[in-house]
Amino acid sequence: MDVHVSPSTVTGQVQAPPSKSYTHRAILAAGYAEGATVRDPLESADTEATMGAVEAYGGSVERGVDALEVTGFDGRPAVPSDIVNCENSGTTMRLVTATAALADGITVLTGDDSLRSRPQGPLLDAIGQLDGRAESTRANGQAPLVVKGPVDGGTVSIPGDVSSQYITALLMAGAITEEGIEIALETELKSAPYVDITIEVLDAFGVDVESTAAGFDVAGGQTYDPAGGEYAVPGDFSSISYLLATGALAAPDGLTVTGARPSAQGDSAIVDILERMGADISWDRDAGEITVSRSSLSGVEVSVADTPDLLPTISVLGAVADGDTRIVDCEHVRYKETDRVAAMAEELTAMGASVTEEQEVLTIHGDDTDLSGAVVDGRADHRIVMSLAVAGLVADGETIVQGGEHVDVSFPNFFDVIESIGASVQRE
Ligand SMILES: O=C(O)C1=C[C@@H](OP(=O)(O)O)[C@@H](O)[C@H](O)C1
Ligand SMILES: C=C(OP(=O)(O)O)C(=O)O
Numbered sequence: 001m002d003v004h005v006s007p008s009t010v011t012g013q014v015q016a017p018p019s020k021s022y023t024h025r026a027i028l029a030a031g032y033a034e035g036a037t038v039r040d041p042l043e044s045a046d047t048e049a050t051m052g053a054v055e056a057y058g059g060s061v062e063r064g065v066d067a068l069e070v071t072g073f074d075g076r077p078a079v080p081s082d083i084v085n086c087e088n089s090g091t092t093m094r095l096v097t098a099t100a101a102l103a104d105g106i107t108v109l110t111g112d113d114s115l116r117s118r119p120q121g122p123l124l125d126a127i128g129q130l131d132g133r134a135e136s137t138r139a140n141g142q143a144p145l146v147v148k149g150p151v152d153g154g155t156v157s158i159p160g161d162v163s164s165q166y167i168t169a170l171l172m173a174g175a176i177t178e179e180g181i182e183i184a185l186e187t188e189l190k191s192a193p194y195v196d197i198t199i200e201v202l203d204a205f206g207v208d209v210e211s212t213a214a215g216f217d218v219a220g221g222q223t224y225d226p227a228g229g230e231y232a233v234p235g236d237f238s239s240i241s242y243l244l245a246t247g248a249l250a251a252p253d254g255l256t257v258t259g260a261r262p263s264a265q266g267d268s269a270i271v272d273i274l275e276r277m278g279a280d281i282s283w284d285r286d287a288g289e290i291t292v293s294r295s296s297l298s299g300v301e302v303s304v305a306d307t308p309d310l311l312p313t314i315s316v317l318g319a320v321a322d323g324d325t326r327i328v329d330c331e332h333v334r335y336k337e338t339d340r341v342a343a344m345a346e347e348l349t350a351m352g353a354s355v356t357e358e359q360e361v362l363t364i365h366g367d368d369t370d371l372s373g374a375v376v377d378g379r380a381d382h383r384i385v386m387s388l389a390v391a392g393l394v395a396d397g398e399t400i401v402q403g404g405e406h407v408d409v410s411f412p413n414f415f416d417v418i419e420s421i422g423a424s425v426q427r428e
Contacts, residue, residue, distance in 0.1 A: 001404040002400050002402055002428045003428075004398055005373075005393060005400075005401060006392070006424040008393050008423045010423055011251055012255065012421045012422070013255075013256040014417050015235075016236060016237075016239060017235070017413070018234070018235060019236040020042050020046055020236055021236075021265070024091045025172070026201060026231045027050045027070060028053075028095055030059075030224075031054035032175070033072045034225075037230040037231070038070060039233065040067075040233045044408060044411070045089070046092060049088075050091070050095070052085065053084050057096075059072050076104070083108040083109065086111040088111065088409055090337075091165055093118075093143060094123055095169045097145060098123065101130065101132040105149070107147045110143050110145070115143060117142060120136065122158050122163075123166040125158070126156040126166065131151060132149050132150070133147070153174060153178055155182040158184070159186045159187045162332065162335065163191070163335065164195050168194060171199075171216060172198065175202070177220040178221060180219040183214075190306070191308055196264040201231070204227065208222065235259035237267035238310070241267060241309075242386045245387070246393060246421075246423070248277075248279040248281070248293075248295055250294060255292055255293070257290045258289050259288055260283065260290045270310055270313065271290060277298055277299070277300050277325075279293075280292065281295075297317060299325040299366050300326075304327055304329055305329035308333045311344065313383075313387050315364055315387070316344075316348070316390050316391045319364050319366060320366065323366055326361060331360045336383075337383070340381065343379045343381065344384065350374045351372055351388075351391060351399070352369060374399060375399075376399060378401050381406060382409040393423055
């Protein structure tokens, strides 16, 4: 789907969509439990993939109004009767590959073209260290994957700079093993706040995780048992970042985002980043409301070591700001649905921005040149699509973003939401 975006101003109030990261974890944790009600879940293509995996392992998921009723597989999963298709979702693939290692048999996992090009090797090695068998069919560390369990726990040594999702996966499965899993990190942990999110959700399900000098330790023989039988999902700060960027670039009279309560999400750093760039922004944390208005922005240096999903949003803000915006520590942002560092460098260049791309650093040279409307490729990646659409709101002339349908991965009604506050978007 092509989305035609024209220069617009926006105003009003919008509700943040529910968090994708919390929803994935809550659905799988409910699967490891006897079951649970997941309130205010994100219903999107990626979280559907996790629901499908829980069903493949013997659970079931009923979609209610603003809630999912999950019946769990209660500890060890069944061996799936078919392959598990994780579609476009890295979180699903990593988390449920570790689930597969608990099953007494063989599980085959796959995904779409993008997911089959993403790195899984360190997680496969870790399952091997636990005496399970985990292989890439093409012996290239990528899906399709074949996993044979059951593992009983043990110790693993794993790099921390490829994906934090391996750690989340091992912690969630480790609680079900007899011996537990002790994780030693071989390198510094990137995307660390996502492990904090995991620890927060596990705690709500009555599962303990310890941080250690070497990494993490989860005791075995634990039972997933959510307090009161339910878990409520907070708003999603990665999705909120597009709304706040829209406000900072295009809301002369202000835009308010609701459903923005503090949580473990590293991506809430977008508020501080916008403030450092000079945006007029305020966050009422108790009310969960952030208000931002159109402001002149200046370039800043930002590390995305903890917040990889913010890179597309920050690069658009940098393209409009005065002076250089240096986004550092971004190598792991290349392992996402697409290489997002290269994608943003190339697509913003197509819109007239001046950009320097290095392996670990993306610099956007903001100057007085306005962005120009262009035909840009969303790279079949929801975050590239949404950030380019935001850029289109302030570019001269029309911007056509290709692949608009991919917002279904994390923010299915994104275009309806920005249209409701005044953005001019036409979908074809
Ligand atoms: O655990 C999660 O929910 C996520 C972890 C991050 O990935 P990495 O840990 O691979 O950087 C992030 O980019 C992804 O969108 C969601
Ligand atoms: C990288 C992302 O998700 P995943 O790793 O689950 O595909 C994302 O949502 O930006």
